[in-house]
Amino acid sequence: MEDVARLAGVSSATVSRTLRGLPNVSDETRDRVLQAAASLSYVVSPIASRLASGRTHTVGVIVPYAARWFFGQIVAGAESVLREHGLDLLLYNIGDVAARQRFFGQLPLRRRVDAVLVVAMQFTDPETADLRSLGVPIVAVGHDVPGAGCVRIDDVAAATSAIQHLLGLGHRRIGMISTYADQAMFLPVAHERRRAYLDTLTAAGLPVCDELVMSVPHGLDGGEQAMRRLLTLPDPPTAVFAESDELAFGALSALRRTGRHVSVIGFDDHELSALLDLTTVRQRVFEQGVLAAGMLRRAMTVSDWTPEELLMPTTLVLRASTWPVAVRTASTG
Amino acid sequence: MEDVARLAGVSSATVSRTLRGLPNVSDETRDRVLQAAASLSYVVSPIASRLASGRTHTVGVIVPYAARWFFGQIVAGAESVLREHGLDLLLYNIGDVAARQRFFGQLPLRRRVDAVLVVAMQFTDPETADLRSLGVPIVAVGHDVPGAGCVRIDDVAAATSAIQHLLGLGHRRIGMISTYADQAMFLPVAHERRRAYLDTLTAAGLPVCDELVMSVPHGLDGGEQAMRRLLTLPDPPTAVFAESDELAFGALSALRRTGRHVSVIGFDDHELSALLDLTTVRQRVFEQGVLAAGMLRRAMTVSDWTPEELLMPTTLVLRASTWPVAVRTASTG
DNA sequence: TTGTAAGCGTTATCAA
DNA sequence: TTGATAACGCTTACAA
Numbered sequence: 001m002e003d004v005a006r007l008a009g010v011s012s013a014t015v016s017r018t019l020r021g022l023p024n025v026s027d028e029t030r031d032r033v034l035q036a037a038a039s040l041s042y043v044v045s046p047i048a049s050r051l052a053s054g055r056t057h058t059v060g061v062i063v064p065y066a067a068r069w070f071f072g073q074i075v076a077g078a079e080s081v082l083r084e085h086g087l088d089l090l091l092y093n094i095g096d097v098a099a100r101q102r103f104f105g106q107l108p109l110r111r112r113v114d115a116v117l118v119v120a121m122q123f124t125d126p127e128t129a130d131l132r133s134l135g136v137p138i139v140a141v142g143h144d145v146p147g148a149g150c151v152r153i154d155d156v157a158a159a160t161s162a163i164q165h166l167l168g169l170g171h172r173r174i175g176m177i178s179t180y181a182d183q184a185m186f187l188p189v190a191h192e193r194r195r196a197y198l199d200t201l202t203a204a205g206l207p208v209c210d211e212l213v214m215s216v217p218h219g220l221d222g223g224e225q226a227m228r229r230l231l232t233l234p235d236p237p238t239a240v241f242a243e244s245d246e247l248a249f250g251a252l253s254a255l256r257r258t259g260r261h262v263s264v265i266g267f268d269d270h271e272l273s274a275l276l277d278l279t280t281v282r283q284r285v286f287e288q289g290v291l292a293a294g295m296l297r298r299a300m301t302v303s304d305w306t307p308e309e310l311l312m313p314t315t316l317v318l319r320a321s322t323w324p325v326a327v328r329t330a331s332t333g
Numbered sequence: 334m335e336d337v338a339r340l341a342g343v344s345s346a347t348v349s350r351t352l353r354g355l356p357n358v359s360d361e362t363r364d365r366v367l368q369a370a371a372s373l374s375y376v377v378s379p380i381a382s383r384l385a386s387g388r389t390h391t392v393g394v395i396v397p398y399a400a401r402w403f404f405g406q407i408v409a410g411a412e413s414v415l416r417e418h419g420l421d422l423l424l425y426n427i428g429d430v431a432a433r434q435r436f437f438g439q440l441p442l443r444r445r446v447d448a449v450l451v452v453a454m455q456f457t458d459p460e461t462a463d464l465r466s467l468g469v470p471i472v473a474v475g476h477d478v479p480g481a482g483c484v485r486i487d488d489v490a491a492a493t494s495a496i497q498h499l500l501g502l503g504h505r506r507i508g509m510i511s512t513y514a515d516q517a518m519f520l521p522v523a524h525e526r527r528r529a530y531l532d533t534l535t536a537a538g539l540p541v542c543d544e545l546v547m548s549v550p551h552g553l554d555g556g557e558q559a560m561r562r563l564l565t566l567p568d569p570p571t572a573v574f575a576e577s578d579e580l581a582f583g584a585l586s587a588l589r590r591t592g593r594h595v596s597v598i599g600f601d602d603h604e605l606s607a608l609l610d611l612t613t614v615r616q617r618v619f620e621q622g623v624l625a626a627g628m629l630r631r632a633m634t635v636s637d638w639t640p641e642e643l644l645m646p647t648t649l650v651l652r653a654s655t656w657p658v659a660v661r662t663a664s665t666g
Numbered sequence: 667t668t669g670t671a672a673g674c675g676t677t678a679t680c681a682a
Numbered sequence: 683t684t685g686a687t688a689a690c691g692c693t694t695a696c697a698a
Contacts, residue, residue, distance in 0.1 A: 668697100669696100669698075670695100674692085678689080682683105682684080
């Protein structure tokens with residue numbers, strides 16, 4: 001920067017002002033500086049600039065399972081807008097217990113980010129306090145975090161619509177495939193969707209049968225396992241609600257391999273759901289990442305930002321994996 | 334840091350030495366410092382430390398399509414090992430032309446990373462020169478970049494084995510679904526696999542028919558489109574090799590919806606391929622991310638590092654989407 | 667083993 | 683509009 005200043009015949013302060021586009025620089029000086037910088041192919045050191053200004057221009061993004069479709073979409077969506085505004089995105093993948101403990105043990109985000117994005121994770125009170133102690137705005141995707149902004153869908157309403165779809169088709173014995181609620185890594189979304197399942201059945205005057213609710217690890221294998229177990233029941237369900245499309249895929253797989261027929265509805269509208277003809281509840285995931293990043297930007301620039309709440313719509317997408325209860329019952333019974 | 338030094342009754346230099354685990358600190362002093370730091374819940378400012386030391390402790394990762402399964406796996410794999418060693422990962426998603434131009438126009442990586450990871454992208458000579466000008470080690474995943482380290486599979490051999498599998502089943506009219514070779518964003522992998530397809534057919538004494546090679550955008554829709562077009566040919570193929578499993582999924586979808594029967598083999602062994610019974614060539618993607626990150630670490634620590642080359646094995650995974658040519662020909666013809 | 671002090675490359679305050 | 687100059691919070695010779 002000294003060199004540029006010398007070449008342009010100004011002080012380094014003026015170079016700094018010019019390069020940051022501050023208003024109080026004369027046009028003539030500006031040109032000279034820009035030319036000098038270009039001819040030396042000079043770029044400011046982001047690190048020095050961060051140290052001096054105290055702003056990191058970085059957002060920390062915390063996800064439980066970076067390799068899963070849902071989180072990939074969120075991160076890609078957020079990255080696109082952050083990058084556009086010259087902000088860095090620092091990814092923390094803390095799904096397994098060890099990583100999570102390390103994360104909260106040393107809190108590597110300290111003095112390192114201007115804002116935090118939390119994706120579909122529920123924290124204990126001490127963990128939340130740790131996060132708060134960073135002193136930067138927080139935005140959550142997929143669920144509420146006290147004191148944080150939030151971009152999400154109405155999980156209860158969405159899951160309810162799924163169950164009501166099944167009820168509308170005449171199903172009375174409805175199972176659910178849910179993820180295992182490891183207490184150290186409790187995904188809030190799982191809780192909400194299961195609650196909607198239970199409440200909606202109860203509201204419809206149906207009994208809640210514990211044996212119809214499967215708790216399995218997330219993913220295809222989990223879904224397959226769950227459906228296989230459901231099929232061994234003396235009185236198996238005629239329809240099943242899966243917490244996510246990936247679980248539903250596994251369920252479909254089990255059905256195909258056993259030749260049985262059970263209606264299945266998923267949740268997300270994964271890119272492969274159309275291919276598998278899976279009825280599901282669609283949410284726009286990439287877009288939630290985009291919106292969350294926008295909110296973060298506001299939080300970082302507006303001085304008196306207060307947490308915003310954005311509710312995204314969901315849609316029931318009807319495909320061939322669900323049908324009226326009578327149909328298959330008649331043909332297979 | 335001053336505060337910690339005062340509290341521990343030492344100089345800030347000693348605090349620095351202690352906190353970085355340098356050897357030349359007496360045990361007693363070390364304890365005092367650590368205790369002081371803990372009681373003040375002090376952590377070093379990574380930014381200041383980077384400025385002073387000149388090392389960024391950051392790796393830039395450049396991918397074309399962050400939201401795709403393959404790249405998600407690579408990034409997750411790399412993240413896991415980088416994080417473990419306290420290195421930051423800065424993601425650059427430059428798949429669309431605008432993002433790519435912006436990236437090479439301003440080269441935001443300058444003065445910002447200690448190493449670069451490039452995933453399955455081919456660059457023009459000027460672009461390669463830009464990357465080199467960063468003056469940091471480069472590692473590529475999925476293909477060679479001159480002067481860079483490399484973790485990849487043997488695409489030609491793997492694709493050849495796929496074609497040979499089809500030939501072994503008696504297929505003589507074999508199509509290929511390949512991605513559109515946009516010259517601004519040429520994926521090297523596409524080229525290699527197409528070449529293997531052509532060479533293997535030729536070596537088997539078969540004619541190469543241009544109408545059997547489809548170039549489509551990547552993804553389900555592309556695959557579906559391609560297969561539909563192949564099916565409209567006067568003499569359609571009896572088997573098809575898809576450049577990736579996602580393209581193959583689309584092809585399977587087209588077949589299912591049209592009720593036609595064509596053997597399909599994919600490439601990658603995507604997590605959903607088993608579900609769809611897709612015969613494919615398996616490669617371990619997450620692991621390649623892990624290995625590449627390890628190579629990067631070596632490149633950053635060893636002073637006289639020279640580019641390494643790691644070749645990962647692939648496996649032909651036989652499932653139900655491919656069958657001897659006679660079977661369906663007889664039943665449908 | 668420990669302390670002193672000079673950087674690292676910016677930004678920001680204050681005068682001019 | 684511009685220029686000195688003091689932070690920013692560390693690391694690292696060099697000296698002790």
